[in-house]
Amino acid sequence: MNDDVRKQTGxxxxxxxxxxxxxxxxLGQGEFVADIQLPNMVHAAFARSPLPHxxxxxxxxEAARAxxxxxxxxxxxDVCAELPPINGMQVVTPQGWRDRVDTDILIPDQPLVPEDKVRYVGEAFALAVADSRYIAEDALELIEAELIPLPPLAEAETALATGAVLIHEHLGRNVAAFLHTKKGDGAAAMDACPNRLSRRFVHHRYAAMPMETRGVVAEYDGRTDTLTVWSSTQIVHWVRREISTALDMPEERIRCIAPDVGGGFGGKGHVYPEDILVAWLAKKxxxxxxxxxxxxxxxxxxxHSRDNIYDVxxxxxxxxxxxxxxxxxxVDSGAYTPVGAGIAGNSIAHMLGPYDIPHYETDxxxxxxxxxxxxxxxxAGRPEVGFAMERAVDLVANHLDLDPAKVRFRNMIPADAMPYEVGLTYRDGVPMVYDSGDYPEALNRALDxxxxLDDIRARQKTALAEGKYLGLGIGCYVEGTGVGPFEGASVKIDSTGKIMVAAGACPQGQGHETVFAQFAADMWQVPIEDVFVTVADTGQVTQGYxxxxxxxxVTASGAIKIASDTVQEKAFAIAANMLEAGETDLEMRDSGIGVKGVPxxxxxxxxxxxxxxxxWDNQRPDGVExxxxxxxxYEPPTVTWAYAANVALVWIDPETGQIDIEKYVEVHDAGLLVNPSLADGQVKxxxxxxxxxGLLEELAYDDQGQLLTGSLADYLLPTASDVPPIEVVHMETPSPLNAFGVxxxxxxxxxxxxxxxxNAVCDALRPFKAELNSTPVRWGDVANFFDGATA
Amino acid sequence: MKPALFSHLVPTTVQEALEMMGDHAAEARVLAGGQSLVPMMNFRLARPSVLVDLNRIPDLSYIDDRGDYLAVGAMTRERAIENSALVRDACPLVYDATLNIAHLPIRSRGTIGGSISNADPAAEYPATMLALDAVMIAKSGRGERSIPAAEFFEGVLSTTLNSDEILTEIRVPKAPADSGAAFVEICRRHGDFALAGVGAQVTMDGDSVAAVQLAACGVGPGPVRLTEAEAVLRDNSLTNEILSQAEQAASAQVDPDGDAHASAAYRRKLAGVMTKRAVQQAAGRAGGGV
Structure with missing residues (x-):
């Protein structure tokens, strides 16, 4: 914790x-969507396509109905006759971004249940509702659907091939968006470079995989013509908006709540067909x-996510x-692209990372x-581009026989160059400026x-002499955070004097209620117990993101602050009236307002x-409502820039290729840490x-578009016993862009x-000039390097 | 992911269970620990219309010392085997294999009979039984028969049990004096089914291998008795040269398939490496160390 900052905030x-x-x-008193039981409730299930196309x-x-x-x-x-598709542009990019980045975007709408064709394995083509989920699934088995196979576009390069079948015929192409941007002279600068390396980097497909899956419960009250929808989502206000559009109901008649949510990580960050369908079914x-x-x-x-191919x-x-x-x-977008160009926009903006690189061009x-x-x-686009860039930096080091750490130090933006104009546009449409930080210091601390570094290299040398393989891996990144367009908050003082805070934020386990209470308690100078926080409920905040x-x-604290300032301005006027004092003589203290110097x-x-x-008998001065x-x-001016240096030491078993991580370190700077313990947990x-x-999780498809890893027996999530020793070190360079420096x-x-x-594995295998330029890093591939050496 | 409709029968004696199996043989499945069958039913990949649940039959859970061998009741939980001093002392390979099975909650439900009857090619117990020449006791209304391990496993999730038979007991020969045992496997995650695993029981005569029993899991349609590697090792000292030959013999003998987790070639290589490591560890333990 930065003591100066703490003193300022108190x-x-x-x-x-x-x-x-x-x-x-x-206490087992959490309530997740699956826990919700309502009288007379019925259960929906979806028949999902076994074919990709x-x-x-x-x-x-008929048999299912019987x-x-x-x-x-x-x-x-039946569904399409009553409901429109979800608008493909759930997230709209601002004009400023479209003006500064060349774009050609055609995002397909997503039918709630398609009537013409299915476009991926798992897409619903019918649904059933029954007294129990068991019966609903029995009914699904009796639906006779004629699915006439089309050639599968099993991967991006197949879809781009000349003559490829079109997945959305009306778009006339299999590309949802072309994007292009450049800095400096772009590709034209390459000719003047003394050394050049070209490589392909592949970041495979994996996914958020929260412990709680998605889920929706909806209840319609015909008497008041209101819908209440509980969804395991990260964006209750979007869900309300899309239901309102689809059902042609006023947003104010729809209340959307995310109860306790067991993880989201982005996977619950947009509206899905089921959010709307379950609401529709409840009403119908x-x-x-x-x-x-x-x-x-x-x-x-x-x-799913990731699934990028980079030619660099x-x-x-x-x-x-x-x-x-x-x-x-x-970017292999799959059959629809619900968040539009968001991921690719991030990748474009984050490629240069913490380095001062004069020329850049990407499409x-x-x-x-x-x-x-x-x-x-x-x-969201950063691990993918980070993999390409940080592998490339290591390849530069290998090419010149320099230490990868030293190459990074040579290229990093020094602390005295902050704020640093990058020369690119962020996807909020604002020119990118790294706001604060000390990138080289982060890497120094990580290596320490x-x-x-010297000790690591000495250990590595000793190990190699004994036939053992130890590698140092480095990865540095910057991350635009706290992006707009806005967040909403409502603050009110209850007649008991308690501070009631509601925010449009919609947590999935992060601890927002705690953190927002910390903000509000300090803003109002009250014990934290006097702050009551509500999140993830559209009934509490008119507009939220x-x-x-x-x-x-970043964004909710800004909204809570503006709302609090607005209320406090009024409170000071009323207190001045009550205390018969001038407002300038007043101060906030002891859960209220007092005259300075007069206890x-x-x-x-x-x-x-x-x-x-x-x-009657109110004590407001004239003119105060x-x-x-x-x-x-709160509409943030632009993003704040967090950053980190990651390093790890790994051991390779030369017989099996098995990778054992001795220690993993992240030195992370997210400005002022509001709650260091929660921040630490987030990073870990x-x-x-x-x-x-990087090592385990994979959504593997075969060349016919069939998913091969359809259960958690095959999709390998790390468990507690797979986690190596991890150390997280926090630096705290405040952001100048907001009131709290967060x-x-x-x-x-x-x-x-x-x-x-x-990078660590390649570093350990430097004697073999090993290159691993795709994820996941497979032990079998690692083992092959040794076989090649002995063959 | 809800199972199709089924009847749940709960016998309390072996005799009752055998009658139920006789009545419903064609459409019935035996429910033991449920660690494989229940997920398969939830996926509707298995859809028995009758489940004969052995969990309320106390007579099927025991570990008995019968002189030359241990008799283990089919419904004995893997956790009970892990905690049995008798198993650890008399059949150390069974003990070591058990430690490699999944995670504690799974071992607390899973049973030895369930694992063997399910015959997952990557499971530890089938390979262990094959290595140790264990004998399976199968009962039906028609009587009882003994099936040597070598004749029990047929292929992927397939055994020579008849549809009305229940595996009731596993008889595992005790380890010879001067022997050592080790089960070694490699998994992508702790507790997963192995990419390759090998169980070894080695009896030493001085520096020389007097007897060796080896079997692998995860590298074929069923457990594989590594006879070629056994032949390399028998009556030889465990020199680097001999161990390397055994490694190559094991790799050459197995015929794994590739999948999303590992290529066939990598699995084949691992079978050899695991063989070498299992033999080294077992031989080390045969010297009196554990």
Whole structure:
């Protein structure tokens, strides 16, 4: 903790306040969507395509309807007759970005249940509703659907091939977006570079895989014409918006709540067909309807992520100074692209990372294929581009026989260059400026945590002499966090004097209630117990955005501050009236407002709240409206830039290729840490997910578009026993862009591990000039290097 | 992921269970620990219309010393085997194999009979039984028969049990004096089914291998008795040269398939490496060390 910052803020901010969420969770009193039981509730299930690409012929639901206990069955045609598709552009990019980045975007809408064709294994083509999920699944087996196979577009390059079948015929192409941008002279600068290397880097497909799958419960009240929808989502306000559009109901008549949510990581960060369908069914059937995604459905149908191919060229001088980078990359978007160009936009913006590189040019194709739709997952475009860039930096070092750490130091933006104009545009449309930080210091500290570079190299040399293989992996990144467009918050003083805070943020386990209470308690100078926080409920905040993209600490704190300032301005006016003092003589203290220097002259928030009430005998001065509440919106000027240096030491078993991580270190800077304990947990959780992606987790498809890893027996999540020793070191360079100096940190941990592992393994195998330029890093591939050496 | 409709029968004696199997043989499955069958039913890949649940039959859970061999009741939990001093002392390879099975909660439910009857090619117990020449006791309304391990495993999830038979007991010969045992495997994650695993029981006569029993899991359609590697090792000293030959013999003998987790070639290589390591460890333990 930065003591100076703590002194400035005082109070709770900066302290590891215990999570107020944990009481319920530890007592088994949490409530997740699956826990919700309503009288007369029925259960929905979806028939999902076994084929990646097929025309839908006749769908006969008659036998399914006849099953005892079934109350409704619908084909895609039945659904499409009543409901429009989800607008493909759930996330709109601002004009400023489209102006500064060349774009050609054609995002397909997504039918809630398609009637014409299915486009990935797992896409629903019919649904059934019954008294139990068991019966609903029995009914699904009786639906006779004619699925006429079409050639599968099993991967991006197949979809781009001349003559490839079109997945969305009306688009006329299999590319959802072409993007292009450049800095300096771009590719033209490459000719002047003394050394150039070109490589292809592949970041495979894996996914968020939260412990709680998705799920929706909806209840319609015909008397009041209101819908209540509980969804395991990160974005309740988007869900409300899309249901409102699809059902043509006012948003105000729809309340969307995310109850306790067991992880999201981006996978629950957009609206899915089931969010709308379950609401529709509840209204149509006039019965509460529940659908809880099972794990197999989740793996097939919830958004996947990553799955990029990068062709990179890097130009550098003989000292390892990087002069130019070009990249041409493909994002395999799957059948739809619910978050549009968000992932690719991030990749474009993050390629240069912490380095001062004068020339850069990149182009991207977001390719539509017969895979499950691709949407952001923790890191969202940064792990992918980071893998390409940080592997390339190591290759530069290898080429020149320099230490990869030293090449990084040579290229890093020094602390005295902050704020640093990057020369690119962020996807919020604002020119990128790294706001604060000390990138070389982060790498120095990381190496020190492993014993220092000299010690590491000495150990490596000794090991090699004994026939043992030890490698150092490095991965550095910067991360735009706290992105707009806005977040909403409502603050009011209850007549008991308690501070009621509601925010549009929509947590999935991060601890927002705790962190927002810390902010509000300091803003209002009250004990934290006097702050009541509500999140993830559209009934509490008119407009909200949600918890995605490492944004809520930054954006919600801003909204809570604006709302609090607005209410406090009024509270001061009323207190001045009550105390018969000038406002400038007043100060906030002791859960209220008092006259400076006069201990007895004090009114509490309770007193002020009562004085502010509408009606007879109020104590408001003339011209001050009744009530002490405000709903406010924070629109951040642009993103804050978190960053980190990751390093790891790994051992390789030369007989099996097995990789054992001796220690993994991340030195992370997310500005002021509001709650260091929660921040630490966020970074560590991200690291474990990143290690899972780098080594274990894989959504593998065969060349016919069939998913091969459809259960958790085959999709390997890291478990507690697979986590190596991890050390996280926090630096705290405040951001100058907001009142508290905070930056976002939810995603950071997941960004670097895949490339750190790849770099570490290649470092250990330097005697074989090994290159591992794709993920996941497979033991079998590692073992092959040794076989080659002995052959 | 909900199972199709089924009847759940709960016998409390072996005799009752055998009658139920006789009545429903064609459509019935035996439920032991449920660690494989229940997920398969949830995926509707298995859809028995009758489940004969052996969990309420106390007579099927025991570990008995019968002189030359241990008799283990089919419903004995893997956890009970792990905790049995008798197993550890008399059949150390069974003990060592058990330590490699999945995770504690799974071992607390999973049974030895269930694992053997399920015959997953990557499971530890089938390979262990094959290595040790264990004998399976199968019962039905028609009587009882003894099936040597070498005749029990047929292929992927397939055994020579008849549809009305229940595996009731496993008889594992005790390890000879001067022997040592080790089960060594490699998994992508701790507790997963192995990419390759080898169980070894080695009896030493001075520096020379007097007897050796080896079997592998995860590298074929069923457990593989590594006869070629056994032949290399028998009556030889465990020199680097001999161990290397055994490694190559094991790799050459197995015929694994590739999948999303490992290529066939990598699995074949691992079979050799695991063989070498299992033999080294077992031989080390035969010297009196554990």
């Amino acid at each position: 109070g709770y901010i900066g302290q590891s306040v215990p999570r107020r969420e944990d009481r319920n969770l530890l 097929a025309t839908i012929g006749d769908v006969d639901t 099953v005892d206990g079934v109350c409704f069955v619908a084909s895609g045609a 059937l006039d019965r509460p309807v529940k659908w809880v995604e099972d794990r197999h459905e989740h793996i097939l149908n919830a958004a 060229e890097i130009g550098f001088d003989d000292d390892g100074r990087i002069l130019a980078v070009t990249s041409s990359f493909l 991207c194709k977001i390719v539509l294929t017969n895979r499950t739709p691709n949407a952001p997952y923790r890191g 945590a492993l014993g220092g 949600g918890t995605i993209a490492s944004r809520s600490t 007895d002259m004090h009114v509490t928030w309770r007193d002020i709240a009562r004085a502010a009430k509408p009606g 009744a009530g002490l509440e405000s709903t406010s919106y 959780g991200g690291l474990v997910q990143g290690l899972g992606g 930056k976002g940190l939810g995603e950071g941990g997941a960004i670097a591990p895949p490339v750190v592992i790849a």
